[in-house]
Amino acid sequence: MKMSELSERSGVPVATVKFYIREGMLPRGEAVSATRSEYGEDHLARLRVIAALTDVRGLPLARVRDILALIDAPAGDPIEILGRAVGALPPYVAGDRDDYPLARAAIAELGLTYDPDFTAVAQLDEALRALEAAGLDATPPVLRRYGDAMRRVAGEELAPMAGMRQDEAVTYAVLGTALYEPVMLALRRLAHHHLLVDSTTDR
Amino acid sequence: MKMSELSERSGVPVATVKFYIREGMLPRGEAVSATRSEYGEDHLARLRVIAALTDVRGLPLARVRDILALIDAPAGDPIEILGRAVGALPPYVAGDRDDYPLARAAIAELGLTYDPDFTAVAQLDEALRALEAAGLDATPPVLRRYGDAMRRVAGEELAPMAGMRQDEAVTYAVLGTALYEPVMLALRRLAHHHLLVDSTTDR
Structure with missing residues (x-):
């Protein structure tokens, strides 16, 4: 499909689609002439994911880029991938402490x-x-x-991952x-x- | 306590405390001389609630003000109060549709x-x-x-409300x-x- 159709079907304005391509968040289309590129269903799916993360979740663009990078390079340790996915999601905490006494006590309580x-x-x-501050x-x-x-x-969320290819599992874990x-x-x-x-x- | 102590104990800068008082989010202190007001534990508790909502939840100030207003005027129908509390929390949706077909189907499924x-x-x-957009x-x-x-x-969250006074129940419901x-x-x-x-x- 043409860029105009891609824009229409995704609901993302043409200028924004072009911006995502420039930023490397959306692959270029396949050049079919000097002035026209062709886009496929993959482009549409990717735009819908970007829209879900930016519009519905309200994530800042830099965080959306982090999440897309995880999906695009699904190699590596699943625990590290989960850690990076969670780091890209709010609430964004300073993380400059090295204790976290309340969390440690709670986590110990829950085993x-x-x-x-x-x-x-x-x-x-x-x-x-x-x-604690609010007295709750x-x-x-x-x-x-x-x-x-x-x-x-x-436990129920992780169960379907057993039957997935690694790239599918990463996409599911990160977007899920x-x-x-x-x-x-x-x-x-x-x-x-x-x-x-x-x-x-x-x- | 003096304003300086209130600031120190709450971790909220003096200029910000003064701003909250001007905005009506924090009551004035009790004037003990022409130049000095006295603040109590109530002021400290209120500042901690404001800090929890702004810093930890990251709510915009206008929404924090909405939530404080609910706590301060705890009269009215509990269902309406819940509705207003939820309206003050993210995600902030346009709410300009009158259908919501996916939500209606899900709610019907869950009874x-x-x-x-x-x-x-x-x-x-x-x-x-x-x-749906992300294929999940x-x-x-x-x-x-x-x-x-x-x-x-x-169900477990609502249970303790049975034993509370109405103003306590509203505070619990809204902050909870x-x-x-x-x-x-x-x-x-x-x-x-x-x-x-x-x-x-x-x-």
């Missing part, structure tokens, strides 16, 4: 294996400090509520980390609404 | 009661469109994975919606890490 350099440790520590409960039963739910969810989060949060909010409506109707 | 004007419906729809699975079993986990979590989310996401990422390390070690 998780962890690496102190994994960004999610710093993210958890900040999140727990915010709870972060006692072991509350931590287990979230920890157990997430461990179960994570970014794109299932908003689904989960929206469903939590909807569940609150549902339960509140129910309890109010019962009265 | 949730919903109100199409509740912002989380638009948020879910956008999140599901992003999954959003079939009923996957929706149930997240929906069931969130319904269970939400905002501040438990990052904890849950960090724990999901840590659970992935834990499970990947485990599966790699097994090989």
Whole structure:
């Protein structure tokens, strides 16, 4: 298809498509004449991924580029790839501490294996400090509520990876980390609404 | 305590404390002389909540103001208060559609009661469109994975509200919606890490 059709089908303006090509985020089309290139379904799929990460997740362009780079070079240790994917996602923490006492205590309580350099440790520590600041409960039963739910969810999320080629597994892991989060949060909010409506109707 | 001590204990610079007072986000201190006001533990607690919402959650100031207003005027219908709290939290969706076909189908699949004007419906729809764009699975079993986990979590989250005064319940609901989310996401990422390390070690 022509650039104009690619733009129309993806909903991404032509100028933005050209920008992504210049930035190396989208491959060039195949030159079919001196003035025209041809684009394929791969280009369309890539544009939709970029749009999902920028528009829906609201990620800064530099972080989207990091995530695309992980998908494009899917070699390497899966744990390191996960670490880099999580590092490209908000919340962006300073990560200049070397302790994270609240996160360490919580992780120990939940019996998780962890690496102190994994960004999610710093993210958890900040999140727990915010709870403490706001006077919200972060006692072991509350931590287990979230920890157990997430461990179960994570187990189900990882299961399909067993049958995937490595490049598919990396794409799934990287995009899945970014794109299932908003689904989960929206469903939590909807569940609150549902339960509140129910309890109010019962009265 | 003096303004200087309030600043030191909260970690919020004096100029920022003064800005919050001017903006009505923090009450004035009690004037003890022409040039000095006295601040209490309430001021410190409020500053910590503002810091948690701005720094840790990264919310824009206008949204923090919306959330504080909900906490300060805790009268009204709990469902409406939840709706306004969720509206003040990201992802900020345009909300200019009146359908949300993907969200409606998912909500029906999960058997949730919903109100199409509740912002989380638009948020879910956008999140599901992003999954579709990225070619990620959003079939009923996957929706149930997240929906069931969130319904269970939400039930446990709402339980303590039964014993609270109305103003406490509103504060808990509003801040809890905002501040438990990052904890849950960090724990999901840590659970992935834990499970990947485990599966790699097994090989």
